Amino acid sequence: MPSPLIRKLENFTKLSDDDKLALDKATRQVRVYPAREDIICEGDCPEAVILLIEGWACRCKTLEDGRRQIMAYFVPGDLCDINVFILRQMDHSISTLTPATIALIPRDTMLDLMAQHPRITQALWWSTLVDEATLRAWVVNLGQRSAYERAAHLLCELFYRLRAVGLTNGKSCILPITQGELGDTLGLTIVHTNRMLQDLRRDSLVELRGRHLTILDLDALQKVAMFSPGYLHLEHEGEALDANQRQQT
Template identity: 65%
Template sequence: MPHHLIRKLENFTRLSDADKGALEDAAAQRVRLFGPHQDIICEGDDPEHVNLILEGWACRYKQLEDGRRQIISFFLPGDLCDPHIFVLREMDHSVCTITPVKLAEIQRDTLLALTEQHPRITQALWWEMLVHTAIQREWTVNLGQRTGLERIGHLLCELFIRLRAVGLTEGDSCLLPITQVEFGDATGLSNVHVNRVLQELRGSGLIVLRGRYLTIPDLAALQAVSLFNVNYLHLDREGRHLDANGPDRPGA
């Protein structure tokens, strides 16, 4: 069930029951399971469908010929891995799992029919793509301008707020299955530098890391230290004028 996707899209605009049912039907047609650290699709492949992450974490990456890797984005439950990707003749990047992943393969004909018959879904997906583009801009600023501490802190804030938006946090805590190597691949920092920054954040009481779980005791404080402004995630229903049932009807 794509309830994480529906919850995320409703951060942008409220969907009707018919919209939600159509998304559920599309996500149920072909479900696949992947183990951790497996490629879902590789650079050079011919993309035939859109992948919807139902459970688990994945990432988009580019890899150089000598093996160096740059993680370009993280995919969380409810994320569509490039909803427009079937217009490409071949992939120009790869997507791999971080944890075990359950995903739905949505065929291009299904997605086209979904957007043609349900205009609010189309509008919500526009917002979704806008947010993904905004995230890429922030990651560019991270790599070009922020310090190591700001890069890691900013990424932690982003992941926590994205997880909270789809109901995957518990109070001030969330699952964080990312290794220090993956942090480094996403922020352009060495493993030693990542370790030093995480220790500094822990020592200052801004984060608590226990195994694969992150706790942020004071999110506002971590945002301030990381120069984090949540506005680029557009989670305050800026598309409310597109709502299926009106902007003020409770429970719609």
């Protein structure tokens, strides 16, 4: 079974056995967290990069008056904050949503890894840029789409991302988050989120019972959401770049 990180990075480019070994070695020390716990808090100065191995986590920010916005979901294989260790302190928190297993990759290990494995470096860059593109997609989602479209868009994105790391089963996947959390993501109240999800069910686009999500009609769902998966860059587009790199080095 490949680690989810390797599986994820190979969505972008082909890694050598040596690359994979180095990644495995760097992510061997793991730590377990319960659900709904901060891994890093706003104001902390992070010294290591967090790799999520199992479970779900999120990047979120709470305003002074308690309103909370989730700004990213992390699923197994995701690196939370590859880069923040350049900045002085976190302007948001990373919290678990479910019980989670993480590996902490110390700053220096990370730098070594990047110095010695150019393909890993490229893949990490790619991963950063995908994260940024995702964030932009969320800005569009929050700014321009209706509540119903917004919910549809989020479900599309999560389904694609889970599929890319092998966490789907046909049209289904586990979605271990509450409607409250979805609401904090979509900028909606919990009540309205609930109604939008019901509408999506009523329109036979999805089935959502307990933690189990089934996309009944992905095409139709994408259409109402105006979702196009391009921004997730899951099409192995690094292969050309990999060739480039050989020329340049």
